[in-house]
Amino acid sequence: MTDVHPAWLPDAAFAPLAARRVRVVGEGLLAGTVRGEVTRAGARLVTGDADVVLEQREGDGPEAYEIARRDGVTTVVAGGGPGLLYGLFHLVRLGEEAFAGDRAPERHAPAHALRMLDHWDNVDVHPVMGQVERGYAGGSIFYADGRVREDLSRVAAYARLLAAIGINRVAVNNVNVHRREARLLTDDLPDVARIADVLRPWGIRLHLSVSFASPVLLGGHTSADPLDPDVQAWWAAATERVHAAIPDFGGYVVKADSEGQPGPFAYGRDHADGANLLARALAPHGGVVHWRAFVYDHRQDWRDRTTDRARAAYDHFAPLDGRFADNVVVQVKHGPMDFQVREPVSPVLAAMPRTRLAVELQVTQEYTGQQRHVCYLAPAWREALGFRPWGEDGATVSETLRGGVAAVSNVGDDPFWTGHPLAQANLYAYGRLAWDPDADPLDEWVSLTFPGAAPAARALLHDTLDRSRRTYEDYTAPLGVGWMVRPGHHYGPDVDGYEYTPWGTYHFADRDGIGVDRTVATGTGYAGQYPRPWSDVYESRDTCPDELLLFFHHVPYSHVLASGSTVIQHVYDTHFAGVAEVERIVAAWDRADGLLPADVVARVRGRLVEQLRSAREWRDQVNTYFLRKSGVPDARRRTIH
Amino acid sequence: MTDVHPAWLPDAAFAPLAARRVRVVGEGLLAGTVRGEVTRAGARLVTGDADVVLEQREGDGPEAYEIARRDGVTTVVAGGGPGLLYGLFHLVRLGEEAFAGDRAPERHAPAHALRMLDHWDNVDVHPVMGQVERGYAGGSIFYADGRVREDLSRVAAYARLLAAIGINRVAVNNVNVHRREARLLTDDLPDVARIADVLRPWGIRLHLSVSFASPVLLGGHTSADPLDPDVQAWWAAATERVHAAIPDFGGYVVKADSEGQPGPFAYGRDHADGANLLARALAPHGGVVHWRAFVYDHRQDWRDRTTDRARAAYDHFAPLDGRFADNVVVQVKHGPMDFQVREPVSPVLAAMPRTRLAVELQVTQEYTGQQRHVCYLAPAWREALGFRPWGEDGATVSETLRGGVAAVSNVGDDPFWTGHPLAQANLYAYGRLAWDPDADPLDEWVSLTFPGAAPAARALLHDTLDRSRRTYEDYTAPLGVGWMVRPGHHYGPDVDGYEYTPWGTYHFADRDGIGVDRTVATGTGYAGQYPRPWSDVYESRDTCPDELLLFFHHVPYSHVLASGSTVIQHVYDTHFAGVAEVERIVAAWDRADGLLPADVVARVRGRLVEQLRSAREWRDQVNTYFLRKSGVPDARRRTIH
Known part of the structure; x- marks a missing residue:
């Protein structure tokens, strides 16, 4: 256990709590856990005057808690043991902010019980x-x-x-x-x-x-x-x-x-x-x-x-x-x-x-x-x-x-x-979205995992993560078509890897076009499984969002997307852009020393080497495949093998 | 061991020998093996008058033997123990023929020592x-x-x-x-x-x-x-x-x-x-x-x-x-x-x-x-x-x-x-070709493995085996291009399976054509590794044999083969023909009961079911792949998916 990364619970994240006297009111296993966390944080467990009171009190659901601050005392009132524990971790997330000024009562309860x-x-x-x-x-x-x-x-x-x-x-x-x-x-x-x-x-x-x-x-x-x-x-x-x-x-x-x-x-x-x-x-x-x-x-x-x-x-x-x-x-x-x-x-x-x-x-x-x-x-x-x-x-x-x-x-x-x-x-x-689907947890994660990270470090993490799903999409399978992966292990590109298999995962690319016709009018009828308005939105290639076009429609390579690009040019452009973005991230991490812990920087850099290699492989295989098949050259004349 | 198939050495193959008196002249381990085989066959090992004399006599190479028959005695004279054993098995292959009429001395020696x-x-x-x-x-x-x-x-x-x-x-x-x-x-x-x-x-x-x-x-x-x-x-x-x-x-x-x-x-x-x-x-x-x-x-x-x-x-x-x-x-x-x-x-x-x-x-x-x-x-x-x-x-x-x-x-x-x-x-x-590269061993194999097989059984085996390599070639990868298999286990079709891999096994098919240019003039120069005349024969697409065309040349789908067919039509035709041939063989085996041992018939039939399924899969994947890519319809309008 000694060599395990603390993730979002490093000791430093508990520093604001450590300086406080904490009273925990409640019985049972989870109240005990809360007391253990308080002690572990280095805070003083008290029974009398306290800076923080965590109180288990019947009334609310067992996972809900209310957090407030008045007269220099931060209070968490929870309906049960879990709520008490979640309230404590809420304080950890708030950091020093939990102990500053007054705080109107704010109730927190999970969006989902499971x-x-x-x-x-x-x-x-x-x-x-x-x-x-x-x-x-x-x-x-x-x-x-x-x-x-x-x-x-x-x-x-x-x-x-x-x-x-x-x-x-x-x-x-x-x-x-x-x-x-x-x-x-x-x-x-x-x-x-x-x-x-x-x-x-x-x-x-x-x-x-x-x-x-x-x-x-x-x-x-x-x-x-x-x-x-x-x-x-x-x-x-x-x-x-x-x-x-x-x-x-x-x-x-x-x-x-x-x-x-x-x-x-x-x-x-x-x-x-x-x-x-x-x-x-x-x-x-x-x-x-x-x-x-x-x-x-x-x-x-x-x-x-x-x-x-x-x-x-x-x-x-x-x-x-x-x-x-x-x-x-x-x-x-x-x-x-x-x-x-x-x-x-x-x-x-x-x-x-x-x-x-x-x-x-x-x-x-x-x-x-x-x-x-x-x-x-x-x-x-x-x-x-x-x-x-x-x-x-x-x-x-x-x-x-x-x-x-x-x-x-x-x-x-x-x-x-x-x-x-x-x-x-x-x-x-x-975890945070399961509790609150509207949460935007990245800043929380950064603050907890890298306490005291400099603005440049926070910017690097945002830069690396914010758009990363879109970047991955860019250099892999375009426009919602999916499945262009090596069968079995599912890593790396193989445009036709699943095309003639029993798995039901096809793109139907031929020399003229690509995509799966899932419309009610001429296709499998899948679009009709949605209630209105989505059944209508997906049914028409004019209203179907670009990013799902090939999921719902088989279109010619020359089809013009809402973005104004043709399908084939979109394939080329996103694949070049996706790799360029990875190259940009790699360069950013080349300058990361001192911004983040050395072990994290080293591990991330190692992975980025492979990500870049793999992204280029994706770009080249996908672009070559569609150039060979469509015969349409890249409008910007970049290298396609 | 009881349930193991005797292959080409069933007891019945030794029946002609069993009726004979056999004298084995020679010492050593292999002479002992020969004596054991004679006994096992049910023949009488004698030291005096014999119908068959197997004699080890210095002079010739250890694996060579001379076989002859005169005055009702069949003789094998071998230079060493191995030759003695090979001579014995030669007699088994000959069957009754080994004991009929006279036989001029005939020397047998392997084409290859190893x-x-x-x-x-x-x-x-x-x-x-x-x-x-x-x-x-x-x-x-x-x-x-x-x-x-x-x-x-x-x-x-x-x-x-x-x-x-x-x-x-x-x-x-x-x-x-x-x-x-x-x-x-x-x-x-x-x-x-x-x-x-x-x-x-x-x-x-x-x-x-x-x-x-x-x-x-x-x-x-x-x-x-x-x-x-x-x-x-x-x-x-x-x-x-x-x-x-x-x-x-x-x-x-x-x-x-x-x-x-x-x-x-x-x-x-x-x-x-x-x-x-x-x-x-x-x-x-x-x-x-x-x-x-x-x-x-x-x-x-x-x-x-x-x-x-x-x-x-x-x-x-x-x-x-x-x-x-x-x-x-x-x-x-x-x-x-x-x-x-x-x-x-x-x-x-x-x-x-x-x-x-x-x-x-x-x-x-x-x-x-x-x-x-x-x-x-x-x-x-x-x-x-x-x-x-x-x-x-x-x-x-x-x-x-x-x-x-x-x-x-x-x-x-x-x-x-x-x-x-x-x-x-x-x-x-x-084994037989290693001994004699000009051998045509199929009839031997049939006679030994299925002693006394009726002409219909022999015909069925010939029908099934003679053309089977060509048939396999027909429904798999065309014109010498190879490698259209599922990576890793190498069973079943995947036209692009090896196309974008590090294995050096490509067909370079695009919407216009297919094949690897290995000429000296415009390709990798591989054709130049042959001495004349083959370097010239392979260098030109006019003289390159059809069955190797795509190994040596990248040609348009419309290229006309020596056979008169275009490349694309050849792909379609051979794939339909190959499956039709398998269907014909399957039908032939439907009528095989009683012709061959039941266990063999049952096992072959089981395998044929899979062969037919797999051949159809090959046909359909390959044809569909090339129809999608070339856009050229089958001249005979058969079903391509």
Whole structure:
């Protein structure tokens, strides 16, 4: 643990608190955690006169808190232990400002009751996917050598970081539940309970990903049919045992009938039958089922242009609205495909008013540079959470969610937690946006992580991060088309890599044009899955936003975008511009010595070398591919190979 | 062992012999093997009057034999033990014909003294490449569970099969020598010696693939510099120990400075320095070094059109001609690239008159359907061995080789040995062609493997195998262009899969044309590596054979081939025709019940299902790719997606 980066909780961030006398009023585990943090900060815990009073007082919800300051005393009043802890971290964020002048009472409560991180960690090292599926930050913090780690101090440090950003649920294993990992539900319960014990003081409940086939895999049953009473009894008993070991167990995460995972289809049942089976087992214990809506045909025939993977989640789930039990959360990826750098918002999020939906985001940068590239994703998430499916006067996605938010963690046993030090900002931003979708957490993250950073350092970080998602988009797949990556590991360019595969991920580029016709009039009809006005906006290539044009339309290379550029010239221009931007960032970091800690500068520079190499590879492959195919030369006559 | 297919040595093939009295005159290990075979066949071993006399008599080379029949007695006179054994198997091939009428003396001697099979078997299961690299027939017959198998009875049966086709050298481990496998040379010698003991009675000497870095990996040296006396001493001592354990040890196979394997370049030395280092250590013991010429830049920049992988072996090795020790064999792949279904013959084979060259063939079907597709390769090998680099009046490749032939085995622990039962024909044909490059071994193979097969069965096998390489070529990569496979595993189509990679394997297709300009006049100059007349023939697109056109020239899709078809129409036509041919074969096997053993029919049918699926996938991807790119419709208006 000694060599682990403190991320957004360095000791220096607690300095303003350290000078204060703090009174903590409240009982219970989390009040104890708060007292521990106060002591750790070097502040004086008092019972009498205090500069800061943190008080747990019934009335408000357990996570909410009110912060105020009067007569030189800063007060936090919270409805429960978690609120007390969140209030304390709020003070840390405020820094000296928390102790200056008066402060009118200000209530804070989370936008979402469920704020979850999913770990795609395997217990055994998977021969293809490794210890952490889609993990780019080393091994798992939970598992090593085929079992739960003995030493969970790293998990405790992680939980503290998560509490500081308001995360309250963690699923500790991969949604692709392999044979070994299935046993976490049974044989490994004592070890899983140890993890839960480490998370609990930080207000975090543990969830498990489970195999829908568990009754067969673990219980010796011949069926996992959700309507089979024996199967129901098995789940009830198994869940009872989990709850006995972990009294505050959060619930199950399930990937069913998706990419080869077992599910209810095998028994002629649907997703509601499947989800409700587990929901019934969990209900007596207050647990929830996160049932993923990431269901599509991954053995599609590329020749068949009528099947459209983008439609699949809606086609599978929208008809089931109203059939899910109250403690089922249907977890919907933010876009209809799979975490591409640019996708429209999933229409499922507007299609199931009688279902508790959660949106699933991906903090781990599977398709966005794998933590070798800088790609600050908060702008994309804010777009998704703030999207108004019913138009400007309607609610935002975030406002309609009753199942909260979930995201795939980007953390591993890397000393910087996230491989790329700047990828810490993604994890921070996710937590803060889960609490408040309108937050703009970058400045907070900078202030906490690099206390006292000079304006030039802050400017460098902003310069590097602010536009980084757009830059990544610029040098990779243009105009919302996505998927031009190397199959399998998903790193680096391969324009046709997924074009003739069963994965449903095509661009249909020919010598004349490119894009997927998803209109109602002439295409797959996907655009019609949106309510108005978006169904109309996307239906027409005249109103469809440029950045999603190729997602919704197949157009000639000569098509003129709203920007005034042709599609082909846009491809060339953005690819040259994206690389130029990376070159500019590299140059900026060449001058970073002394601005930021040397270990951070060194690690970032190392990653930038690879980002630049890779960005150039993307630029050249994409430009060459489209020059060869379209025959249209670059209007500015730059080098295309 | 009970469930292993007898391949070309079923008991029934020995029936004609069984009825005879056989006298074996000779001493030594192999004479004992011959006696064992006679007994096993059910024949009577006699010392007096006999129907067959097999006599070992000094005079001729040890592998040669003379066969004759007079006065009702068939005689085999051999110069040594191996010749005696080969003569016996010759009788088996002849069947009843060996015992009919008189027979004028006929001498048989191998075209090549070294007739080798290379196994790319790993001791440990490699995380990516598996137990057998490029193996499509199950696990290794030599290794299991991270060590040499205890039970080597399968190896004994294999050695017997090899002896029957005249193979006399076997390299028992992968040329990519990983850390574990490097230790075969030292720690595992007692186990390797057990393998050698099993091969020896069949006239087969064992070879080991070794790491050039062995002195570092195994000897604790800091260098593997071939000019370092300590390194030389290490190899001398190590080889001494090998020889002590295996007195007839064959020698080393080395892949050096190739695809990441260590080699002499690291020390500023060249391939001759490297090969001679090992040759010196082996010379006192009569061993040879097989030094592979498969050397090229596998980290090439696809943007750089001047670098040409096809040139690499010649550029590296031709200047070294005359520098290699006498017991070095430079092992040259038959084509300049890597075992594509169609390549020109490597110009290296005509460029090193003062060097002992071996040609390397690939029996395992890496790029030719991976033993899921039928692809009888003997026609391709006959083309290569019979190629006349100096024109019609010059010698053939086979005639110029002084280092013999080597090939990568297609055998594993599959019950049929080779996965696809018909892939046994490739192994059989390889051995027979290594002995006699003019052989046409298919009828022999059929007669031995399916004794008494009806004419309809023979016709079915011919129909399935004769044209199968051409058919495979038809539905895969056209006109010699190669490489349109999925990267990594090399199965199934991906037209652009290798197009923007560092592997030096490109087709340069754009909207106007396709192919690699390897001419002297305007291209990479590769055509100039051939002697006349071939340098001229390949230089001009008018004289270049159609099937190699895109290997040597970049031409418009509208280019008219010698066949009269345009390039683009040829692509469409061959791809439709190739699939139609597979469909025809599938239909033929639908009627195969009773013609051939049921287990063979069942296995072949299973493979044909996959071959047909895969062939259609090839047809559709390739046709669609080129229709999209060229915009030229199929003249016959067939379905292109």
